[in-house]
Amino acid sequence: MTPDDDNQQWQPDPDDLIVLSKSARRRRARERALPTWGETPHQTQARRTALFKDLALKCGFSRVGIARAQALPDAQSHLEGWLAAGQQGTMAWLADDVARRCDPQQVTPGAQSVVVLALDYDSDAPRTQQVALADADRAWISRYAWGDDYHVVMERRLKQLEVALTAALKPELGEDFRGPGGPIQPFKALRDLRWMVDHGPILEREWAVRSGIGWRGKHSLVVHPRHGSFFFLACMVTSIALDPDEMLGDHCGTCTACLDACPTRAIVAPYIVDARLCISHTTIELPGAIPPDARPLVGDQVFGCDICQDVCPWNRFSAPGDPAFAPRPGLVAPKLDDLVAMDAATFASQFAQSPLKRRGLEGLQDNARAVREFRSIRRRKEPGDNPA
Numbered sequence: 596m597t598p599d600d601d602n603q604q605w606q607p608d609p610d611d612l613i614v615l616s617k618s619a620r621r622r623r624a625r626e627r628a629l630p631t632w633g634e635t636p637h638q639t640q641a642r643r644t645a646l647f648k649d650l651a652l653k654c655g656f657s658r659v660g661i662a663r664a665q666a667l668p669d670a671q672s673h674l675e676g677w678l679a680a681g682q683q684g685t686m687a688w689l690a691d692d693v694a695r696r697c698d699p700q701q702v703t704p705g706a707q708s709v710v711v712l713a714l715d716y717d718s719d720a721p722r723t724q725q726v727a728l729a730d731a732d733r734a735w736i737s738r739y740a741w742g743d744d745y746h747v748v749m750e751r752r753l754k755q756l757e758v759a760l761t762a763a764l765k766p767e768l769g770e771d772f773r774g775p776g777g778p779i780q781p782f783k784a785l786r787d788l789r790w791m792v793d794h795g796p797i798l799e800r801e802w803a804v805r806s807g808i809g810w811r812g813k814h815s816l817v818v819h820p821r822h823g824s825f826f827f828l829a830c831m832v833t834s835i836a837l838d839p840d841e842m843l844g845d846h847c848g849t850c851t852a853c854l855d856a857c858p859t860r861a862i863v864a865p866y867i868v869d870a871r872l873c874i875s876h877t878t879i880e881l882p883g884a885i886p887p888d889a890r891p892l893v894g895d896q897v898f899g900c901d902i903c904q905d906v907c908p909w910n911r912f913s914a915p916g917d918p919a920f921a922p923r924p925g926l927v928a929p930k931l932d933d934l935v936a937m938d939a940a941t942f943a944s945q946f947a948q949s950p951l952k953r954r955g956l957e958g959l960q961d962n963a964r965a966v967r968e969f970r971s972i973r974r975r976k977e978p979g980d981n982p983a
């Protein structure tokens with residue numbers, strides 16, 4: 596507050612009216628000193644690392660990992676090969692800015708660290724193969740879509756984290772914060788703490804592996820030895836130097852359960868998924884109604900697919916995740932007839948802030964009709980059902 600502030604009457608700080616001795620003045624200056632006072636650069640980095648992790652957990656993330664921000668030439672050549680083979684399907688945007696996607700310096704100039712945030716979404720509800728879908732005339736919506744939209748949930752928490760980190764770090768990084776090799780400029784959250792979920796130009800799984808969040812499973816998703824693979828990822832690229840975490844080893848061993856179970860052979864080789872064959876792409880990304888030749892690929896899935904994760908032995912250990920993702924009523928193995936007959940008002944209320952909103956009522960019903968059609972073809976083909 597200043598004497599010019601005309602809304603409030605200015606009062607001097609009583610401490611400023613006291614004449615202090617030289618040693619008392621020195622003691623007060625020490626007490627008011629920045630928190631980095633007396634720290635070595637290593638201690639400063641360790642303290643900031645602990646601060647990032649502590650605040651991330653307080654903002655509701657399940658786990659945090661940190662990797663050193665560096666270019667990823669190997670991932671870039673894998674990505675270029677994947678794109679050259681057309682495996683991105685209709686997601687043309689994945690081919691934009693490939694070099695930027697594989698180099699955090701091009702996302703945040705002066706980037707030093709990538710902070711990876713994981714948020715668990717599993718629940719006690721059964722796995723795909725534990726529900727007799729064909730008998731019950733039910734379909735499968737992917738587990739990740741049973742609760743709130745993870746983009747919304749994670750973005751809200753990332754904003755909270757950004758505010759908390761800014762409040763904690765701005766006083767010490769303040770007006771003369773220098774990113775590595777960069778000019779001195781004031782600390783700015785937008786530049787120095789850039790976060791993204793899903794659609795940012797960053798390979799989230801690659802960073803999750805590098806930051807020790809998990810290893811890349813043969814189905815290409817990141818798996819943790821105690822928490823399985825039912826977790827979402829977000830990344831924060833920062834120009835603040837932090838202590839990196841150790842990477843975990845690959846624990847897939849000789850297992851091939853996900854490759855064997857994938858109904859469309861979309862896992863074309865260990866660690867590589869051809870999105871064009873993946874049911875998740877067919878039921879979520881493909882615009883318009885599912886083309887007739889792709890219908891047999893969909894099986895029982897009306898939105899997304901969990902099969903490769905449901906068969907993974909490491910998901911036996913996963914526990915229920917964040918309550919935001921708890922299943923909403925009627926979404927675990929819904930009746931196909933209910934989906935096809937759903938009206939706009941029911942869709943709007945049942946799927947408010949849900950990932951299914953993106954597909955829209957029409958899209959969901961197109962998918963449900965495709966599953967129904969596939970099922971009737973399958974029934975006709977079953978031995979004994981066909982009089983011929």
Ligand code: B12
Pocket residue numbers: 669670671673674677686689737738739792793794795797798799800801814815816817818824825826827828829865866867868870873875876880898899900901903
């Ligand atoms: C596009 C996309 C898809 C596409 C393509 C999937 C794919 N395999 O790439 C489709 C629509 C099919 C899809 C499906 C799903 N997705 Co998706 N998807 C994405 C998205 C937006 C981009 C992924 C991408 O860039 N793919 C391009 C490939 C080529 O890159 P990459 O696999 O990440 O990495 C390459 C490099 O690491 C490099 N590499 C480096 N070292 C090595 C070493 C070896 C040996 C090899 C071979 C390669 C390699 O090569 C890799 C392959 O070329 C990410 C979010 C993000 N921004 O990262 C979410 C993301 C990967 N999806 C996610 C999820 C949850 C799913 C689904 C489970 C949803 C569902 N239930 O239906 C399914 C799972 C399907 C599967 N088995 O992968 C999560 C995964 C979380 C986790 N625990 O791993 C993410 C991270 C979203 C999020 N924010 O949480 N997805």
Ligand code: SF4
Pocket residue numbers: 814856857858859860861862868872873874875900901902903904
């Ligand atoms: S999500 Fe389904 S279709 Fe895609 S790779 Fe996994 S099992 Fe195959």
Ligand code: SF4
Pocket residue numbers: 812813814818846847848850851852853854903906907908909
């Ligand atoms: S199912 Fe087996 S091979 Fe696939 S990710 Fe899990 S452990 Fe690895």
